[in-house]
Amino acid sequence: MLAYQFIGLNGDSTQSGGGPAEGVKTPTKFLPVAQGFVVEIVNDGDIKFLNSQRVFKTEATDETIFFRQVASSNEGEASNTEDVIKKIRLQLTTSNGLGREIVMGFSSVTSDEFDYGYDAKAYETFNNDLLTVLEENTMVLQAYSEITSDKVVDLTFKADGNGMYNIKATQFVDFPIDQPVFLLDNFTGTYYDLSQEQGYNFTSQSGVYTNRFDIVFQGSETLSTDGFTxxxxxxxxxxxxxxxxxxxxxxxxxxxxxxxxxxxxxxxxxxxxxxxxxxxxxxxxxxxxxxxxxxxxxxxxxxxxxxxxxx
The missing domain is CATH 2.60.40.3080 (Immunoglobulin-like)
Incomplete structure (x- = not known):
């Protein structure tokens, strides 16, 4: 089994915080060669890795421990499909070939709120940009709850001047073949099927548009009337x-x-x-x-x- 999921700056782990241990091994402060790890940054500043920090420690003396994925007893065993995150990679491209790619994920283990470890803010924006929105933050990676027919994902589009733009889905991961996904252009009323390879071409003047584009999961023949009296x-x-x-x-x-x-x-x-x-x-x-x-x-x-x- 693997080690505890997290050991905080004060030494607390998932076990000492009241939860059960997520394994039978406790990590030490020494990382073995080729060991993957995650660091949480709590202050601003530079991070430096120096050769002088390298020391010789062995597992035999319990000074360091290498954590490996436990092999499945059944290699053909399927993963739990309920926990699969369905992902869309969406790309904005300008007429000169520049652009932005964002990723949206949908699952039963994530929510429409902030999901620690799944969502990532856009710490830099471009003159021409396409981003998702979470509260007051623009995002490049965002997880959501499961897809429903009435789900709407708001997008923010930024343009630096008159020109031609293209929005397309570059990849669908673990999406059912029969799941419709549309880019809705609220200005023109166009529902573009993102399963098409060429993408949606449009023009725009300079500005930031927070209400022009949405990702929706049913077409105009349903959305135009469903839910209205x-x-x-x-x-x-x-x-x-x-x-x-x-x-x-x-x-x-x-x-x-x-x-x-x-x-x-x-x-x-x-x-x-x-x-x-x-x-x-x-x-x-x-x-x-x-x-x-x-x-x-x-x-x-x-x-x-x-x-x-x-x-």
Whole structure:
């Protein structure tokens, strides 16, 4: 068996902290050659490894211990599929070939909150970037709970100027063949099937877009209506006389309402809207004439896109 999972700076281990020992060996302060290990950094500063730190210690005298993976008694034994983390590698590429790759994982042993050891912050951002979001932090690696049909993963996209961009899934790991995965462009209302090899091409102006892209797990024919309560006369329109946006005949409260202009820029957003407020009108002043995309998101994460014309 392996050793304790962790020994802290104060000497506490998983056993001394009240939990059971995760093995029968206790590590020493001397690491044998080729032994893998993990270090947690608690202060800023430089880390140096010097040859002078090398000392000769042997396992025979219990001065050092080498930890190995225990061989399975059945080489053909399958791993526990319930603990498998399904992973998506998603890549943003600019017209000059630069870009960013991020990784998302989904499993029964991780959550939609911060998962220590699974999530990694983006400590550096680029002029053109694609990242996931956890609370106020942008992430390059992020784990989530299991995939459900109504799950929505928000992405943050950053562009340094006019140009062509491509977003594609470079790898799916342990994903069922029949699991749909879409990139949702909230500005155009496009659901792009990420199983396609060429990726999703689009243009953008300079800016940071926190509401343009999502990863979703069902297509437009489901997301557009599922989770909303409509009457037959449901509609979204802008009244130029009152400078108000109306969503008539909707009986559902919303988590957010967002308005994008024809350039993909977010010009308006409001949170936590009651159904009666939608029907009585949302004040929207100083809106220029043109085409807009309205994004409605329910408290369950369902999304509806509608285009409107303001004249």
């Amino acid at each position: 409509f009457n037959n006369d449901f509609g979204i329109y802008y009244n130029s006389n009152s400078n108000k946006l109306f969503a008539k005949q909707s009986n559902q409260d919303l988590k957010s309402l967002t308005l994008f202009n024809a350039l993909g820029q977010k010009i308006f957003q409001i949170q936590d809207i009651k159904a009666e407020d939608l029907q009585s009108g949302i004040s929207l002043k100083n809106a220029s004439t043109g085409m807009y995309v309205v994004i409605l998101k329910t408290v369950e994460g369902k999304i509806l896109n509608k285009k409107i014309i303001i004249d």
